[in-house]
Amino acid sequence: MDKHENGASNGAGARTTRPRVVLVNTNQIRPSVAPIAFDYLHEPLVEAGFEVDLLDLCFAEDWEAEIDRYCRLRRVDFWGVTLRNTDDVYFSSQHSFVPVARKMIDALRRGSPVPVTMGGVGFSIMPQKILEACGADFGIVCEGEVAFPALLTRLLNGQAVDDLPNLVYRTDKGIVRNDVQFADLGKLSSHGRRLINNERYFLHGGQAAVETKRGCNRRCIYCVEPLTKGRKLRLHTPEQVADQVQSLVERGIYTFHVNDSEFNLSIQHPIAVCNELIRRGLHKQIEWYAYGMPAPFPDELAARMREAGCVGMNFGTDSASEKMLRILRRTFTKDDIRTAVETSRRHGFKYIIELLFGAPGETGETVKETLDYMEEIDAHRVSVTAGLRIFPGTELERMVRAEGLSRDNPNLYGPIEGNEDLIQPLFYLPTTIAEKPLEYIDSLTKGKERFFGVNSDGFNYNANDLLVEAIDSGARGAYWAILSETVDARRAALAANPVYAGDNSRQGSCRGGPSLTQLRSPAALNAERIVRKQWETRRASPSERPRTWSW
Known part of the structure; x- marks a missing residue:
């Protein structure tokens, strides 16, 4: 028209x-x-x-x-x-x-x-x-x-x-x-997922998203999830979830990320979702990743997830200091982190531990305790982020305002004047960690391959050239998994042939080395060809394409 x-x-x-x-x-x-x-x-x-x-x-x-x-x-x-x-x-x-x-x-x-x-x-x-x-x-x-x-x-x-x-x-x-x-x-219509050009996003984004629930009943001090999706868990039926996955699989999309704040906020519903994926045979056609807490993560759930095609877990633990876990209002212990790592290994999951340093009460000792514990449990990959974004409506905002939201507060980074409503990014990172917190944290992680360096450009998902290059070369999966595998592959290439390093010194960004497509299975490469063929067909045929203006 x-x-x-x-x-x-x-x-x-x-x-x-x-x-x-x-x-x-x-x-x-x-x-x-x-x-x-x-x-x-x-x-x-x-x-x-x-x-x-x-x-x-x-x-x-x-x-x-x-x-x-x-x-x-x-x-x-x-x-x-x-x-x-x-x-x-x-x-x-x-x-x-x-x-x-x-x-x-x-x-x-x-x-x-x-x-x-x-x-x-x-x-x-x-x-x-x-x-x-x-x-x-x-x-x-x-x-x-x-x-x-x-x-x-x-x-x-x-x-x-x-x-x-x-x-x-x-x-x-x-x-x-x-x-x-x-x-x-559960009363909403199943989503056919046909408005968005999901094929193109899969080619350039490396994954497709799906959610199984909304809301979060936890009270982490910095998190906006309860503000934007509610504090009560509301569930899609397993059939609704599988309908979405099946619709996307029929178009050649095979890698998914579950967008729930935490997949294991409950146990029986995730198991029911897994059962439905298995019942339809979708588990043989897909691989997927999820966010999760270290606990509860029982063997029963882990085994069913693995059978249903889950290959990776992102555990956002923030800390391994019991003191900081209580301040952050996390509902698990440091022992739960160890157990989650052991469970992941036992069931063959890829995994990452995400640390977030800088809440009120953080000290140099709590940072070191956490990093030492990551080495003690031999966590394969750990991302290290410092500085908490202060969002309105969170407990962190209340704590910071009580401390003083002014230029006199040395723990604040970002615009303060004219930013009373916090619409501009403002971060909290206390000097109780060290006079120069970032340098201190970096000194504890530098040269240790299990860690993505503190606030590394390589681990920011926005405008990440390394990640974009990997996906364009055929990598698929959660972004942390793509970065982790890319870094590992290229480190191995460097060890075998240092000439690949050139003049690129940024972590994991060395050019040369094995192509990412060389690391893919034949089945994955064939699915990729199907996606590209179907996308080009729909792009060339206005009667077949969805009502999407920008192709």
């Missing part, structure tokens, strides 16, 4: 076409991450009577030109804009995504001045502040499968919206946020 088929009313007042909502992906990080929320919104919007288009700016070299081209050629009735992340949440870069989101929304308005609604996890962390900063008309907090179609239907019919749950909206007295109502996920 071109611009001139504008959906205006006919003589009787009825619309000649369905109203069109255009979902806009503003996320341009590399490697590319698919906007899974838009796949989840697709069916509810269609069921509510809307035509859905996707303006995906992720791959656009010139997003302004892409927006302008779209608006010249196609009618827009409503914009829906996602903000997946407020920033890259990385101490060393402190890169905010909000300013470019504002510029994109301004460009959308210039092209088609229709209502703009924002959503996404990043937006839901501080919705009123981001709505104001980005200039949107409305916002949907937390999930949108019910609230977003309801909002658009009311706007279309000229009805009041001020009583809609999950809504953020403007009034003469300022921006108002309504209470949140969470959906019963």
Whole structure:
């Protein structure tokens, strides 16, 4: 449909076409991450009577030109804009995504001045502040499968919206946020996952995402998951999860990452999901990774996950100091970390331990205790991050404000003045660790191959050239696993032939050495060829492709 088929009313007042909502992906990080929320919104919007288009700016070299081209050629009735992340949440870069989101929304308005609604996890962390900063008309907090179609239907019919749950909206007295109502996920339609060009994201992002639950009932002091998805666990049925996986497998996608905050927040539901994947035979066609806590991680669950195709676990432990685990409000012990590592080895999982240093109360002794323990348990791969992003609404924010949110506080890094709302990245890293905390932590990890160095550029998932290169060469999997295997492979190549090093000294970034495609199995390489063939076919055939503008 071109611009001139504008959906205006006919003589009787009825619309000649369905109203069109255009979902806009503003996320341009590399490697590319698919906007899974838009796949989840697709069916509810269609069921509510809307035509859905996707303006995906992720791959656009010139997003302004892409927006302008779209608006010249196609009618827009409503914009829906996602903000997946407020920033890259990385101490060393402190890169905010909000300013470019504002510029994109301004460009959308210039092209088609229709209502703009924002959503996404990043937006839901501080919705009123981001709505104001980005200039949107409305916002949907937390999930949108019910609230977003309801909002658009009311706007279309000229009805009041001020009583809609999950809504953020403007009034003469300022921006108002309504209470949140969470959906019963088991009652939602299964998602076909066909709006997003998941094939292209798989080729350039190395994995596809799926979720089995939403919400988190833990109370980690820095985490926004309960703020954006609720404190109560809400479960997709095993059948819904398997439907998504099967739909993507049919298009040649075979590597998945479970997006749950922690896959093992419960035990029986993950086992039921695994059983359904096995029942359908999908376990023979896929490999997948998950985030998890060290406990509970019983052998029963680990064995079933492994049988269902899980190959890797990311254990976000933060610390191995009992003192810091209590401050951080983690619900496991250092002994649980050892047990999780032993369980992972016993069942053949790849795994990584993610450490996060710098909460209030952290000292040089607690840092050293944790790093020494990683060596004691012989953890294969450990990422080391220092500095905690202070998000509004968290216990960490309360602790830091009690300590003093001012330039006089030596533990703060990032903009303070004019950042009272914390919309700009501000980090906490206490000098109780050392006068120069980063240098101290680096001195304890430098030269030890099990550690990704403290705040290493190689472990930032945004604009990571090493990771992008590996994926473009055929690597698939969780990003930590790709980086780990890439670094190991290239270190081995260097040991065998030091000439590969050239003048590249950055950890794991040496050129030459074995091609990543040489490390893939024949089955994986064949699946890759299928994906590429199907993607090229759909790209060349408008009747076959989904309603995705940017290919």
